[in-house]
Amino acid sequence: MNPNKALWEKGDFGRIAETMRESGEALVATLGVTEGMDVLDLGCGDGTTAIPSAKLGADVVGVDIASNLVAAGNARAESLGLANCRFQEGDASDLNELEDDSFDLVVSIFGAMFAPKPFDVAREMVRVTRPGGRIVMGNWIPNDPTLVAQILKVSAAYSPPPPEGFVSPMTWGVEENVVERFTAAGVPAEDISCERDSYTFAFASTPSEFVAAFRTYYGPTMNAFDAAAADGREAELQSELEALFEAQNTSPSPDSTSISATFLRVTVAV
Numbered sequence: 001m002n003p004n005k006a007l008w009e010k011g012d013f014g015r016i017a018e019t020m021r022e023s024g025e026a027l028v029a030t031l032g033v034t035e036g037m038d039v040l041d042l043g044c045g046d047g048t049t050a051i052p053s054a055k056l057g058a059d060v061v062g063v064d065i066a067s068n069l070v071a072a073g074n075a076r077a078e079s080l081g082l083a084n085c086r087f088q089e090g091d092a093s094d095l096n097e098l099e100d101d102s103f104d105l106v107v108s109i110f111g112a113m114f115a116p117k118p119f120d121v122a123r124e125m126v127r128v129t130r131p132g133g134r135i136v137m138g139n140w141i142p143n144d145p146t147l148v149a150q151i152l153k154v155s156a157a158y159s160p161p162p163p164e165g166f167v168s169p170m171t172w173g174v175e176e177n178v179v180e181r182f183t184a185a186g187v188p189a190e191d192i193s194c195e196r197d198s199y200t201f202a203f204a205s206t207p208s209e210f211v212a213a214f215r216t217y218y219g220p221t222m223n224a225f226d227a228a229a230a231d232g233r234e235a236e237l238q239s240e241l242e243a244l245f246e247a248q249n250t251s252p253s254p255d256s257t258s259i260s261a262t263f264l265r266v267t268v269a270v
């Protein structure tokens with residue numbers, strides 16, 4: 001089984017995505033989505049950005065490698081009566097099922113960054129975007145002090161080293177890499193811009209319960225706990241993550257968690 005697919009089909013990322021809906025909608029509101037626009041949401045999960053784009057009247061295709069998330073996205077679109085939003089399985093490194101110049105906007109929020117072969121990913125995103133269209137990516141930033149970069153860093157410290165040749169998804173959070181990958185796909189450097197933005201996770205219980213949700217449903221954290229268990233270090237990983245979540249929480253209520261995380265927002269004019 002493709003390890004990239006296995007990682008994201010593990011658990012249920014939708015349970016984490018539920019905490020990201022407000023920021024997803026807020027981000028989509030800044031994208032200039034209009035009625036009838038063709039939008040691809042790549043690495044769409046269960047539709048945190050695809051569904052708000054469809055609510056604005058765009059014709060949306062969500063592509064994700066995880067079949068459980070594709071099914072969840074289609075169920076959400078159906079329950080909302082959004083006939084203009086469909087989800088299908090696919091790999092951001094090879095979008096062979098999608099034709100050239102198909103979309104006005106390709107969005108990938110913390111999605112395509114997780115696909116292997118980043119140069120292929122950039123080339124595929126450019127290929128399926130119409131001339132005059134745009135690509136918008138959200139990428140976590142390596143060594144950033146905020147939540148997700150730290151979860152992935154802590155998780156990596158408990159996990160076996162990646163296989164040789166593995167390119168870390170976090171390299172997508174470095175501007176020079178982004179420019180290198182999109183220029184290799186034929187986009188002039190001046191048409192690529194990067195800025196910092198933030199996403200807020202809103203969870204309806206304590207930071208400790210939020211850690212439990214990551215441990216139960218988020219593939220990378222589940223794998224880290226499996227590796228930590230093999231070394232007898234589960235309790236250590238648990239307390240490291242609890243300290244992280246507590247420190248980042250800004251909710252004034254003891255019964256809820258609100259954590260803002262910084263990401264690199266990439267815009268490419270095609």
Ligand SMILES: C[S@@+](CC[C@H](N)C(=O)[O-])C[C@H]1O[C@@H](n2cnc3c(N)ncnc32)[C@H](O)[C@@H]1O
Binds near residue numbers: 017042093115
């Ligand atoms: C952190 S989640 C983000 C999901 C969604 N964009 C959101 O904001 O909720 C990462 C997503 O990327 C998907 N993904 C990982 N590797 C992929 C690949 N090679 N091709 C397509 N999707 C991929 C995962 O299945 C998962 O849904």
